[in-house]
Amino acid sequence: MGIVVDNLQRIREECEVLKMTDKQIKEIMCRLHNDLKKGLSRADHDKATVKCWITYIQDLPNGKERGKFLALDLGGTNFRVLIINLGENHFDMQSKIYAIPKHIMTGTGIALFDHIAECLANFMKEHGVYEERLALGFTFSFPLKQLGLTKGVLQRWTKGFSCSGVVGEDVVQGLKDAIARRGDVQIDICAILNDTTGTLMSCAWKNHNCKIGLIVGTGSNACYVEKTANCELFDGEPEKEELLINTEWGAFGDDGSLDFVRTEFDREVDVTSINPGKQIQEKMISGMYLGELVRLALVKFTRMGLLFGGQGSDLLFEGGSFYTKYVSEIESDKPGDFTSCMEVLEELGLSHASDADMAAVRYVCECVSRRAAHLVSAGIATLLNKMNEPRVTVGIDGSVYRFHPHFHTLMCEKIAQLVRPGLQFDLMLSEDGSGRGAALVAAVACREAEQGS
Template identity: 75%
Template sequence: MGIVVNNFPLIREECEILHIGDKQIREIMSRLHNDLLKGLGKDSHANAIVKCWVTYIQDLPNGKERGKFLALDLGGTNFRVLIINLGENHFDMQSKIYAIPNHIMTGTGVALFDHIAECLANFMKEHDVYEERLALGFTFSFPLKQLGLTKGILQRWTKGFSCSGVVGEDVVQGLKDAIARRGDISVSVMGILNDATGTLMSCAHKEPDCRVGVIIGTGSNACYVEKTEHCEMFDGEPGKSDLLVNTEWGAFGDDGALDLIRTDQEKMISGMYLGELVRLALVKFTKMGLLFGGSGSDLLFQRGSFYTKYVSEIESDKLGDYTSCMERAAHLVSAGIACLINKMNEPHVTVGIDGSVYRFHPHFHTLMCEKIAQLVRPGLTSFHDMENDVP
């Protein structure tokens, strides 16, 4: 037994709490803008929720970069090792995904970096660069306070990681130490950044107007180009007018700033929880007698049994009486992007977007484009997004 048609009005009424009106969206944008200013300010940064870490990256790619490079991408339960060849008329990239076992995710930092170094060495052997000395870019997608291009202090673990001895330490040094312990490979770590910054950089290589990078996946974050004069925490070499800022906007609302839209089941945007939130809603409606005749299965009441991918699969059904695309997550992230576009106040802005929720949800792209067009300031309507097409 599924849904009794007569229950539709009651279910819609219960779901109304998830709807976010334009007035609320505008208020969210205003609060985010204020939090961005706090994160950028020297006197207010320490107590800021949205940290706006400076990345020390002041130049964007111009498409003329050449050479052979290695990359590490650590941001979840899997990590990727890549080798990239950039030539004048060709681009070649090969990669391999490696798992991080749970005991390493919750073990010591030494064990984590030793595991990464071992996988890196194996990858270099497989691609016949074991004897070469290559430059390496390190994508590390956890809250990071950067003190330079190759120095980043981990602020806290997220996404199920709890490795000891890493918080408060330089993660680049942790990787270097693990490579040194092996003694069999030679790489030069040339920069550390997170996935939002990496998305901005890779898209800027193809699209010169790219000024914002956004991740909508396991978590959500954004990086954007700010005027150096506005970045009071920056203590690098002066002279460059622009500086990339890692907002860490996933923390936005931790101080109650989003309580105006908070519900009983809440995680705003994060793909790590979207499936579970749907399950909790189904459980609620079942216990209210609105679904399945009030009788749920053991599987329905099992935590984590409804995967986020199911949401995308259901939303992929042909539009009709049983589908509805009122995605509050798409509108929330649109509010954040529009806030950044308005703050930069540039007439031509491309936004690079990556992440599993954005890639695989069938309507997220369209919903975002429509909403951002409504929210950006008049005169800045030339926004268009550019999905990061790195495999």
């Protein structure tokens, strides 16, 4: 029994590297604040790791948007087309998911946009709006430099895409050209945005205090409402005092500014990723990497003889085999109950795990996910302090926030410790943010155009 207790104690000591002190978190906030200022500044933008792209969205929904709108949500191996009918305090939404075959993800940009345009036309036929002229909001969840509400230049592909002839080009024009080549449907692309912006817009339609959008899913990013006077890269005459900024904060730390809290597990995840040295903060907090961080720690402790009697399994030693959903499942068990943990370990060929092993696995999961929640909280608190508004709602989407049993509570507790005295905040789960948000951006653009004409 003494050895078992000793092993668990040693694992706890080894996991200390995954805990950030209050002093370290304050330092992270200070560095992020400086990076946000660099991203917003004309002089430092090119060197900034946190790019703070201008979205050119200056109006949030006010509940008076009316009519039928299309939305296209492209952010991974599938994309969704939606039609939304906005009425007084209600909306009717129908959508369909379309796959993007592997050969199109790695083919030409023309083939990609032709495929999307064909699916758009088929969707309009199915929903009886083939003959109508509709406004469309386009959610495009890849790093984008926006030059206007309807102009966005792709900076680089991520998530397994490598379509040729698109990087450095305006993706709105690519889609417009594909629609024109068909010649059979009339679609006005009113806005391009990313999923973070869509989340903010979607939540703001219901809650007018929503001024921050956050994604904690496969990746991580945040956007927020900034004073236009602080946005030195804004092109043209600002009509409004406020402007939505897409931070692209997943890249925070790419210049080494998070190295003081990174561990050997973080470095291993980075080195073996498809984009070494990039998206460093994202690799510490998002669903694409959390499971792998846990796996690397478990492998180390097994090889040290502290776990599973030193006997691992082929699957445990295989990269990517410990899914992030396992972390959520294991932490969903009640204290002293290891039902989910046992199922996960059996799937990984570790049915010889003892209760003490399962307690240790759960502890590793808790350390990794708690650190992720604290890093996200440090970022949100930095934005809240920068905005310095009495009450702000944070609209949040993404599988990690949505499905992890303790993420919301961990964030509420940590942000409350980190915000300035007197500042109030709420965390709001987005319902279908990136799709509905895209349609709402189109609706707001149409509302503003009608008011201006």
